[in-house]
Amino acid sequence: MSVPPFSSVLVANRGEIARRVFRTLRRLGIRSVAVFTDADADAPHVRDADRAVRVPSYLDVDAVVAAAVSSGADAVHPGYGFLSENAGFARACAAAGVVFVGPGVEALEVMGDKIRAKEHVAAHDVPTVPGFSATGLSDDDIAAEADRAGYPLLVKPSAGGGGKGMTVATGPDDLADALATARRVAAAAFGDDTLLLERLLERPRHIEVQVLADAHGTTISLGERECTLQRRHQKVIEEAPSPVVDAVTRERLGEAAVAAARSVGYLGAGTVEFLVAGDRLDEPFFIEMNTRLQVEHPVTEMITGIDLVEQQLRVAAGHPLDVGEIRLDGHAIEARVYAETPSRGYLPATGTVTLWHPGSARVDSAVETGSVISALYDPMIAKVIAHGPDRETALSRLDAALAETVVLGVDTNIADLRALLAEPAVRAGDLDTGLLDRRETPATPEPSPAALAAVARKVVDAAPPANGSVWGRVGAWRAGGAQSSRTVALEDDAGQVYAVAPAEGDAPVTGGPVEYWVHADGGAHRLRLVSRRAAAARRRTAAGRAPGVVAPDLLAPLPGTVVAVHVADGDTVEAGARLVTIEAMKMEHTVVAPHAGTVRLRTATGAQVARDAVVATVTPAAQVPEASTSSASSAAQVPELVEGTGTPAAQVPEASTSSASSAASPASAPTPSPEETHP
Structure with missing residues (x-):
């Protein structure tokens, strides 16, 4: 593009999507403006922009629009989440003379309401999942309609997206709790507790179609993405194209997606989502349209060679699409890296990233070394995307890139992603949306000998001579024999204690003097120093506890x-x-x-x-008598030195009680x- 569509664009978002939009703006020679809250004052996306403006909240429409006006931005790119599908925000931008990079208000309003969207596209011959709206119905009425529709039913908020509030009622006994949960979440997240109930398809696949549309009469499909690998309605791995969609089905999906987009006069980039039963791939059902860029858009970019953000900007400026002939080249797969603890049921994790090093693939990241991950925002911290001439190559390249991706200082799902990619069903493309939820909660990965040895070396090298004594300067030895290596007791997150001799190695290690993080053999581990006395107390506690207590x-x-x-x-x-x-x-x-x-x-x-x-x-x-855990705790308060170090055992945290x-x-x-x- 010789002449940029805008001179300055504000990105009303944070994290990896803000940084990704900035990359395109930079390439096109467009000045970039970031917004940030107090919690994000030092975030990477703030440093990436040419200018940054503080706002009290990313959801504050007036503040974000004022930031665009005061910074001289011609347009606002909303990214995804936050205000990206908010019709009121689009109106406020227009009223302020700032272009909203997204569809028109009609598309936002119609497609932003799942009930209205379903009724609307059905009138345009787009197939939809059987179900009903709960608008205006009492709980008794809903129960009667549910009996007629048949169980299992998916209960979900009509407003919003991202899987928030979705619950499953397997039968009449589950319905009341499902309704209460969905309403509470919907009211808090979207200010609207209207619900939609749909038939839950057995072993379905989630397939979505990327569309682009301009104001010059062009609406096209860029092929489908397979987004079936989800956990609790949150996508984990996405790929393009789908391994089970043939040319005929691809054409049918594309036609349905284009029809849905044209029915609301859609402009820009959008995604039409479908569910298909595992045994009836030729019957796709419309579930919703996301009127924005999707998290998984990179896989489409990699197989088409099209920069979707650039096309969004072109359309928003009134220019026609510039994409040429659409050809799908090879296969692309994306893995979402979350700050979470898989062994704790994938609960979100917080902390400071003490070391960040991306692997050799496309990585869209929200973090850098030193970034603080709080509980305020989404736990996704990066996306790793690999491309290959075929699916098998793309899978192998993604696994290699994940193995090279180093995140220390906070728990992540990287090791679990690699285990998932290795599962036979995933390698074969035999997927359904319940696959991940059927997996057992993974155990804490056991640190490799290389990881243990690297941390032990770090501990020994960092420790001063014990009390400055001659024994500390001499080191470990035995009478009548040669000097032996000092050993270090290390405990992993599963409570396993290892006695380790330090060894040379180049594995990255951060932390000290008590807690260390290490990346070795494609996995990251947190290890803590433990004194012999504390380790013995742990063993006594475990041995004294009756089974099942x-x-x-x-x-x-x-x-x-x-x-x-x-x-x-x-x-x-x-x-x-x-x-x-x-x-x-x-x-x-x-x-x-x-x-x-x-x-x-x-x-x-x-x-x-x-x-x-x-x-x-x-x-x-x-009351069943329990072995006391106080012995371990009190033992840790004795100022005994951790073996092989100058660290008092009083600094060593106890894990037995918490575990x-x-x-x-x-x-x-x-x-x-x-x-x-x-x-």
Whole structure:
């Protein structure tokens, strides 16, 4: 493009999507403007822009529009999430004389309401999933309609997207809870608790079609993406093209997507999403249209060679599309890297990234070394995208790129992504939307000998001579024999303790003096120093606990806000009873009673809780004696030096109490909840 469509564009978003849009703006010679909140003042996207303007919230329409006007921006690119599908924001931009890079208000309003969208496209001969709107219906009316529609049913908010609030009612007994959860999340996230109920297709695949449209009469399809690999309605791995869509089905999907887009006079880039039953790929059902750029847009870019952001800007400026002949070249696969702990049921994680190093593939990242990951925003921190001449090559290249991707200082799902890519069903393309939810929660990956040895070397090299004594300067030795290597006791997140001799190695290690992170053999691990006395106390505690006995204290599985307390202090509850619901990073997590007993609450609705904070205690009616955990804790307070280091054992954190309590406080399958952004 010889003449840029705009001179200055404000990106009303954060993280990886803001940085990705900035790359295109930079290539086109367009001045970029970022917005940021106080929590994001030092975020990478702020440094990437030519100018940055503070706003109180990414959802504050007036503040974002004022930032565009004051910075001299000609246009606003909304990215995805936040205000990207907000018709009021589009109107406010127009009123201020700023171009909204997106579709018209009609498309935003029609497609932004799932009930209205479904009725609208059905009138234009686009096939839809059987179901009904709950608008104006009482719970009894909904139950009657549900009986007629047939179970299982997917209950979801009519407004919004990103899987927030979606719950499944497998039968009449589940319906009341599903409705309550969906309404609460919808009201908080979207200000609208209207619900839509749809037939839940058995073993479906989620396939979406990328469309582009301009104001000169052109609306085209750029092929489909396979987005079936999801966990709790959140996409994890996406690819293009779908491994099961043939040329005839691709044409049919494209025609339906184009018809849906044209029915609302669509402009720019959008995505029409379909569900297809695993045994009836020739019958796609429309589920919704996302009137924005999608998180997974890079896979389409890689197989078509088209910069979708550039085309969005062209259309917004009134120019025709400039894409040439559409040809699909090879295969592309994207993996979403989340800050989360898979062994804790994929709960979001927080912390500071002490080392970031991307692998050798396209990586769209929200973080750099030093970035702070909080509970305020979505836990997705990067996307790794690989391309190849065929699907098998693309899968192998993605796995290699993930193995090279280093994130230290915070838990991520990288190791689990690699395990997922290696599963036979995934390699064969035999997918359905429930595949990930049927997988067992993975165990904490065991650190390799290379990882342990690298941390041990770091510990020994960093430790000063013990008390400055001659013994510290001499090092480890035995009478009548040669000097031997000092050993270091290290504990992983699963509570396993290793006695390790340091060895040379170039594995990246960060941290100290007590906690270390290491990346080796394609995986990252957190390791803690442990004294011999503390390790022995752990073994005694574990040996003394009767099989099946759990601690009465229930811990917060992640840092967040208590959004619901389901019992009163002093109540008697049964095993599995819901006690407290905590919200963070788009998800709700419910702590349940591990056994019958009497509840003592340790928190209240609205409280902010830290990860592993005690939120409730359930004392069994017939108290089962437990081995004391205090011995391990008190042992750690003795100023004994950790073997082979100058670190007092008093600095070594104890894991036995928290690990026992964590096991005693299972969380129900998290349901999506309010958050400031969603993809």
